Amino acid sequence: MTAPFRTLDDLDVAGQVVLVRADLNVPMADGRVTDATRIERLAPTLVELADRGAKVVVLSHFGRPKGKDPALSLAPLVAPLSAALGGRPVGFAVDCIGLPAAAVIDQLAPGGIALLENLRFHPGEEKNDPAFAKALAALGQLYVNDAFSAAHRAHASTEGLAHLLPSAAGRLMQAECEALAKALETPEKPVVAIVGGSKVSTKLDLLQNLVTKVDRLVIGGAMANTLLFARGVDVGASLCERDMAETCREIEAAAKAAGCTLILPVDAVVAAKLAAGVETATVAIDQVPSDRMILDVGPATVAAINAQLAEARTLVWNGPLGAFETPPFDAATVAVAREAARLTAEAGLVSVAGGGDTVAALAAAGVEERLTYVSTAGGAFLEWLEGRSLPGVEALRRR
Numbered sequence: 001m002t003a004p005f006r007t008l009d010d011l012d013v014a015g016q017v018v019l020v021r022a023d024l025n026v027p028m029a030d031g032r033v034t035d036a037t038r039i040e041r042l043a044p045t046l047v048e049l050a051d052r053g054a055k056v057v058v059l060s061h062f063g064r065p066k067g068k069d070p071a072l073s074l075a076p077l078v079a080p081l082s083a084a085l086g087g088r089p090v091g092f093a094v095d096c097i098g099l100p101a102a103a104v105i106d107q108l109a110p111g112g113i114a115l116l117e118n119l120r121f122h123p124g125e126e127k128n129d130p131a132f133a134k135a136l137a138a139l140g141q142l143y144v145n146d147a148f149s150a151a152h153r154a155h156a157s158t159e160g161l162a163h164l165l166p167s168a169a170g171r172l173m174q175a176e177c178e179a180l181a182k183a184l185e186t187p188e189k190p191v192v193a194i195v196g197g198s199k200v201s202t203k204l205d206l207l208q209n210l211v212t213k214v215d216r217l218v219i220g221g222a223m224a225n226t227l228l229f230a231r232g233v234d235v236g237a238s239l240c241e242r243d244m245a246e247t248c249r250e251i252e253a254a255a256k257a258a259g260c261t262l263i264l265p266v267d268a269v270v271a272a273k274l275a276a277g278v279e280t281a282t283v284a285i286d287q288v289p290s291d292r293m294i295l296d297v298g299p300a301t302v303a304a305i306n307a308q309l310a311e312a313r314t315l316v317w318n319g320p321l322g323a324f325e326t327p328p329f330d331a332a333t334v335a336v337a338r339e340a341a342r343l344t345a346e347a348g349l350v351s352v353a354g355g356g357d358t359v360a361a362l363a364a365a366g367v368e369e370r371l372t373y374v375s376t377a378g379g380a381f382l383e384w385l386e387g388r389s390l391p392g393v394e395a396l397r398r399r
């Protein structure tokens with residue numbers, strides 16, 4: 001079968017500078033990578049290109065910087081990237097365009113690899129500014145997109161660049177598209193979705209459409225706080241995007257119209273601040289003290305979610321249910337992850353989960369290998385599920 005887009009098989013890369021859009025937006029704490037899944041899943045593309053004699057130039061964003069923010073530099077990713085490549089040296093350029101980038105690329109021999117500084121230090125990246133895309137294109141001869149997890153963004157490095165250079169999907173991009181299609185193109189019902197995490201405004205928008213694709217939608221994490229607030233629940237000092245209340249009401253209406261059952265937390269684990277060792281309490285969802293934050297869903301909510309999973313034939317999951325990086329606020333995410341893994345093994349549940357932090361949470365729960373498929377993508381995976389075309393994938397299609 002012909003691939004819907006060009007792949008590495010279609011490129012003659014020997015001696016060429018290949019610009020590889022990667023997603024090195026990995027979870028980090030204290031300057032160290034806490035989950036290297038995205039790096040490890042990218043590595044085969046870089047190794048293949050290098051072994052075929054390409055000069056490999058890795059492009060990525062990291063976080064959501066407003067201008068040049070040293071705290072969001074990609075420099076700390078050089079060592080973990082080199083480790084994932086079996087110790088191959090990785091060069092680093094302090095800017096992703098212009099002389100600093102060109103100078104580092106000039107030093108590359110065939111088979112060499114370099115990483116360029118955070119693309120989002122330039123506003124032209126997120127604006128898909130043609131001049132910025134052109135400055136990136138000037139650095140190389142070929143373009144490979146291996147960042148499926150950023151393919152829902154129409155940015156210069158994910159969309160614009162594909163129109164300026166001969167382009168192809170990397171092995172991870174290819175594998176993600178194939179695996180998601182295989183697992184979810186005709187999902188067995190009932191389909192239960194779990195959406196949590198903290199990227200509230202960017203992910204709320206897609207829930208309106210998602211409710212037409214799934215039978216039940218469980219909402220946890222900071223996402224739930226915003227929906228609860230919109231229902232009139234006092235969420236105290238919790239992370240909550242109060243200006244999204246109207247959108248939340250629209251989602252509730254869309255769910256009702258589509259016959260999708262919404263499952264929101266009925267209890268919560270609260271604390272005065274997000275820190276290890278703080279005093280916690282489990283309270284009913286309408287009893288959150290005004291000076292406390294909801295940092296995890298409570299045990300009654302976990303029981304309700306697991307009851308949904310018991311009836312489900314398909315599970316799709318993006319976003320942790322709580323602030324899982326800081327125990328004990330990982331309890332609900334771990335409990336639900338283990339139940340999903342058990343049902344996958346024992347009851348034939350098709351379970352697909354994705355997202356940078358979700359993968360880290362699944363790994364911490366020890367179930368990363370026990371679900372049907374784990375994607376590196378969160379938002380992109382949900383948009384794929386909605387049936388939306390992803391700009392980063394569309395730009396690679398064979399024309």
Ligand SMILES: Nc1ncnc2c1ncn2[C@@H]1O[C@H](COP(=O)(O)OP(=O)(O)O)[C@@H](O)[C@H]1O
Nearest residue numbers: 197198199221222295322323355356357358378
């Ligand atoms: N109740 C909560 N309050 C604050 N942060 C939360 C809460 N629940 C989850 N989070 C945070 O959400 C983050 C993950 O969100 P997100 O980026 O949307 O997920 P993913 O990367 O898997 O797509 C984690 O860092 C986690 O600590």
Ligand SMILES: O=C(OP(=O)(O)O)[C@H](O)COP(=O)(O)O
Nearest residue numbers: 023025149150355356377378379
């Ligand atoms: O981590 C990412 O997405 P995810 O949190 O949905 O998994 C991607 O790197 C996209 O990042 P963005 O949502 O800042 O564009």
